[in-house]
Amino acid sequence: MVKLVMTEEETMLADMARGFLDGAAPVGKLREMRDAGMTHDAALWKEMADMGWAGVLVPEAAGGSDMGFAAANVIAREMGKTLAVSPFLSTAVIAATALRQVSDTRATAALAKIASGDVTYALAVDESVKFDPDAVQMQAKRDGNGFRLSGKKQFVVDGSLADRVLVLARTDNGLTLFDIPADRAGVSREASSMIDARDAARITFENVEATGEDVLGAVDSAMDVLKPALNAGQAALAAEMTGLSAGAFGMTVDYLKERKQFGVEIGRFQALQHRAAHLWCEIEVTSSAILNAGRMLDEEPDNAEMAVSLAKARATNTAILAVQEGVQMHGGIGMTDAFDMGFYMKRARVGAEWLGDYSYHAEVVAKHRGF
Amino acid sequence: MTMTAGSTESPTESFRAELRGWLEENCPEEMRDGGLTEDAICWGGKDWVFTSEAQELWLKRCAAKGYTVPTWPVEYGGAGLSREQEKVFDEEMARINARSPLESFGIWMLGPALLHFGTHEQKLHYLPPVARGEVRWCQGYSEPGAGSDLANVQTKGEDKGDHWLVNGQKIWTSYADKADWIFALIRTDKDAPKHKGISFLLCSMEQAGVETRPIKMISGVSPFCETFFTDAVIPKEQIVGEENKGWDVAKYLLTHEREMISGGGAGLSGGGRALGAVLADTMDVLDANTRADAMRCEVDALAIGLTLERYKDQSEAGQGAGDASAMLKYMGTELNKQRHELMMNAGGSDALEWDGPLGNRAGDWLRTKANSIEGGTSEVMLSIVSRRVLGLPG
Ligand SMILES: Cc1cc2nc3c(=O)[nH]c(=O)nc-3n(C[C@H](O)[C@H](O)[C@H](O)COP(=O)(O)OP(=O)(O)OC[C@H]3O[C@@H](n4cnc5c(N)ncnc54)[C@H](O)[C@@H]3O)c2cc1C
Ligand SMILES: Cc1cc2nc3c(=O)[nH]c(=O)nc-3n(C[C@H](O)[C@H](O)[C@H](O)COP(=O)(O)OP(=O)(O)OC[C@H]3O[C@@H](n4cnc5c(N)ncnc54)[C@H](O)[C@@H]3O)c2cc1C
Numbered sequence: 001m002v003k004l005v006m007t008e009e010e011t012m013l014a015d016m017a018r019g020f021l022d023g024a025a026p027v028g029k030l031r032e033m034r035d036a037g038m039t040h041d042a043a044l045w046k047e048m049a050d051m052g053w054a055g056v057l058v059p060e061a062a063g064g065s066d067m068g069f070a071a072a073n074v075i076a077r078e079m080g081k082t083l084a085v086s087p088f089l090s091t092a093v094i095a096a097t098a099l100r101q102v103s104d105t106r107a108t109a110a111l112a113k114i115a116s117g118d119v120t121y122a123l124a125v126d127e128s129v130k131f132d133p134d135a136v137q138m139q140a141k142r143d144g145n146g147f148r149l150s151g152k153k154q155f156v157v158d159g160s161l162a163d164r165v166l167v168l169a170r171t172d173n174g175l176t177l178f179d180i181p182a183d184r185a186g187v188s189r190e191a192s193s194m195i196d197a198r199d200a201a202r203i204t205f206e207n208v209e210a211t212g213e214d215v216l217g218a219v220d221s222a223m224d225v226l227k228p229a230l231n232a233g234q235a236a237l238a239a240e241m242t243g244l245s246a247g248a249f250g251m252t253v254d255y256l257k258e259r260k261q262f263g264v265e266i267g268r269f270q271a272l273q274h275r276a277a278h279l280w281c282e283i284e285v286t287s288s289a290i291l292n293a294g295r296m297l298d299e300e301p302d303n304a305e306m307a308v309s310l311a312k313a314r315a316t317n318t319a320i321l322a323v324q325e326g327v328q329m330h331g332g333i334g335m336t337d338a339f340d341m342g343f344y345m346k347r348a349r350v351g352a353e354w355l356g357d358y359s360y361h362a363e364v365v366a367k368h369r370g371f
Numbered sequence: 372m373t374m375t376a377g378s379t380e381s382p383t384e385s386f387r388a389e390l391r392g393w394l395e396e397n398c399p400e401e402m403r404d405g406g407l408t409e410d411a412i413c414w415g416g417k418d419w420v421f422t423s424e425a426q427e428l429w430l431k432r433c434a435a436k437g438y439t440v441p442t443w444p445v446e447y448g449g450a451g452l453s454r455e456q457e458k459v460f461d462e463e464m465a466r467i468n469a470r471s472p473l474e475s476f477g478i479w480m481l482g483p484a485l486l487h488f489g490t491h492e493q494k495l496h497y498l499p500p501v502a503r504g505e506v507r508w509c510q511g512y513s514e515p516g517a518g519s520d521l522a523n524v525q526t527k528g529e530d531k532g533d534h535w536l537v538n539g540q541k542i543w544t545s546y547a548d549k550a551d552w553i554f555a556l557i558r559t560d561k562d563a564p565k566h567k568g569i570s571f572l573l574c575s576m577e578q579a580g581v582e583t584r585p586i587k588m589i590s591g592v593s594p595f596c597e598t599f600f601t602d603a604v605i606p607k608e609q610i611v612g613e614e615n616k617g618w619d620v621a622k623y624l625l626t627h628e629r630e631m632i633s634g635g636g637a638g639l640s641g642g643g644r645a646l647g648a649v650l651a652d653t654m655d656v657l658d659a660n661t662r663a664d665a666m667r668c669e670v671d672a673l674a675i676g677l678t679l680e681r682y683k684d685q686s687e688a689g690q691g692a693g694d695a696s697a698m699l700k701y702m703g704t705e706l707n708k709q710r711h712e713l714m715m716n717a718g719g720s721d722a723l724e725w726d727g728p729l730g731n732r733a734g735d736w737l738r739t740k741a742n743s744i745e746g747g748t749s750e751v752m753l754s755i756v757s758r759r760v761l762g763l764p765g
Binding site for chain 1: 645646647648650651657662665666667669670671673674675677678680681684685688690695698701702750753754756757760761762763764765
């Protein structure tokens with residue numbers, strides 16, 4: 001029985017994050033990076049690490065701030081409002097959660113490096129245009145005491161610059177998750193030119209050597225480690241997309257109050273008022289699903305799957321609506337590159353696909369609901 | 372989804388254990404079918420005819436424990452449950468698929484308004500009979516010329532010293548012909564600006580000069596009426612709140628009405644059955660389109676249900692929920708209409724017969740069309756959000 005209110009700590013965390021991001025990562029920062037052809041800002045990530053964000057899910061013993069999943073969602077949501085560029089989801093949420101499922105000294109050391117901002121990760125699962133971990137075909141063939149990895153991954157978010165890659169591959173009796181350095185022999189990375197101006201890559205593995213040491217968790221049992229990490233990543237991505245929706249919506253409502261046509265503010269036209277009000281309702285409802293997902297991950301992680309998929313499904317539809325309405329209600333200016341709304345639209349589309357689209361997550365919900 | 376099976380020692384959990392035991396012993400078997408149809412509802416009131424012995428027993432047992440209105444204070448007929456305990460109560464009732472023992476406008480609307488605006492004497496006088504299901508209330512807000520523009524009510528009350536003499540007409544008064552009492556918006560100052568001349572008055576339906584005439588609805592039944600006041604006497608003590616400040620009471624009551632309508636028929640809160648499962652009752656294999664639509668409705672229903680819970684949690688935590696009721700009402704009722712369209716779809720031609728193989732499915736479907744009208748239309752809800760939440764001009 002989770003409680004669906006923001007705690008005082010969470011509200012403070014959100015305010016603090018907002019203050020920092022408005023200064024260090026407003027939408028203009030994404031524009032600058034895009035214009036300069038940059039997809040990662042190491043100095044910015046270091047600052048985030050110093051505030052405890054990189055270690056948000058790392059135990060205190062390993063130098064983390066260990067604030068939990070709901071807190072990670074709070075940070076992600078604030079990042080989404082201004083489209084802050086960082087490896088937060090890939091590294092601080094997904095990789096940290098995966099590593100946390102493993103309690104050896106190597107994992108603890110890796111977590112410490114995540115918390116200090118000294119290492120970044122990417123998760124390589126997709127092999128086709130849709131997210132579907134069960135369909136992974138990439139092979140990790142037994143070779144002496146180790147494995148040889150061969151295959152191709154695409155849409156590896158943060159993949160062209162990450163220091164390490166978590167790769168999902170098929171072994172004799174199931175799926176296995178490998179944690180390997182991105183510069184290992186046989187790994188070749190090709191940065192994708194993404195619509196959202198963020199980092200993603202196509203990665204080819206050619207007979208890449210992996211030892212037992214490189215296996216995260218147990219052989220043939222990737223999901224023990226990966227499933228919690230996916231849940232956490234999907235929830236945080238949903239939170240980011242809801243922040244994105246709120247950001248796009250805020251700009252739109254401001255514009256309705258400002259722009260005059262026919263001698264009055266366009267916000268006086270009921271046709272627009274009702275559409276804006278409808279969008280607000282959708283964002284409110286989605287926010288409940290986000291809060292619930294964070295609470296479930298913190299309090300009942302084994303039962304969190306449906307809550308997470310509900311959050312990602314809702315967040316996806318809401319974000320798509322928010323950016324469409326955002327462009328439409330801005331008229332011609334909404335279509336210009338010089339105006340920020342286009343950045344929201346493009347990030348929303350990428351977020352919609354990453355880690356499972358609407359249909360993928362609605363199916364999960366339906367299965368839990370028995371149909 | 373928000374359920375914990377654990378048996379920790381917390382006070383909430385010991386309440387759960389106690390409640391579970393009580394329900395096991397006291398909830399009659401026949402009352403454990405979820406009670407999803409209109410005829411399963413127990414409305415109570417002086418003239419209520421119980422549909423079964425079990426229905427009567429279930430009401431009496433719940434009323435004795437305060438479980439018809441679990442969160443009301445004990446002295447007014449409730450069980451005084453905290454928000455935490457209320458969640459447990461809802462979960463445990465849903466777990467055994469128990470019917471609600473009593474539904475009424477007294478519980479949903481008048482009760483919250485009296486608890487907030489009434490005097491202690493009024494609460495003691497009016498609330499316990501509501502909780503016991505002995506007095507049934509109806510709502511006299513709308514008039515032929517005052518629908519969305521509710522503050523335009525014209526039914527007038529002339530000040531006659533110790534009473535008001537009331538004349539005028541209400542319309543769409545649900546169950547006015549079955550109710551024992553009515554709460555009504557009456558214009559007591561015709562010279563004041565329209566929001567400032569209204570009083571919130573209580574009147575017995577047996578009062579001389581009060582008459583009702585049923586109106587037939589598209590679903591074939593006559594749940595609502597015209598209500599006429601002709602020189603009806605309403606004693607001065609039967610006012611809630613101050614004279615000419617009835618609009619405040621009216622609005623407060625509406626927020627409760629809207630929350631109720633938003634969650635009501637939709638089965639949105641935790642225990643509701645999945646739409647896909649309901650559809651599967653009549654469709655062996657859901658076709659791809661129906662299933663996709665059902666999935667979308669289910670995703671939305673769960674998220675709206677969580678939003679209802681979130682606002683309750685927030686208001687308990689003292690975080691203002693603002694005009695959440697308008698949002699919930701809009702989202703919940705629009706969804707409910709879609710759900711019933713799907714149920715008609717899944718039922719195919721069987722659903723097209725009155726009292727056919729699927730019972731009253733068509734009647735229920737038609738009834739849901741009113742959800743986005745009654746208690747304030749969807750358009751009015753969006754205008755409220757636009758003005759009060761978004762601060763848009765006009
Ligand atoms: C790709 C592109 C190509 C174009 N090519 C040409 C061209 O070749 N020649 C040319 O002359 N123009 C061109 N235009 C301009 C286009 O016609 C205008 O953008 C359009 O008429 C809208 O005007 P606006 O941008 O000023 O938006 P606004 O009029 O400011 O509208 C903003 C929002 O308010 C809404 N709105 C405005 N008034 C009302 C109302 N009374 N009731 C309800 N809603 C209202 C609009 O629907 C919109 O959603 C082009 C625009 C684009 C995007
Ligand atoms: C089944 C049912 C039960 C009811 N039970 C009760 C009851 O028990 N007691 C009671 O007092 N009332 C009851 N009502 C009445 C209900 O509250 C009114 O029907 C409702 O408030 C709408 O008023 P109206 O019917 O006069 O429609 P109107 O106000 O005439 O509206 C007609 C249409 O115009 C739209 N509209 C009106 N104003 C605006 C605006 N400013 N902007 C945009 N669109 C607008 C509306 O949204 C609607 O679509 C019930 C109604 C129904 C259908």
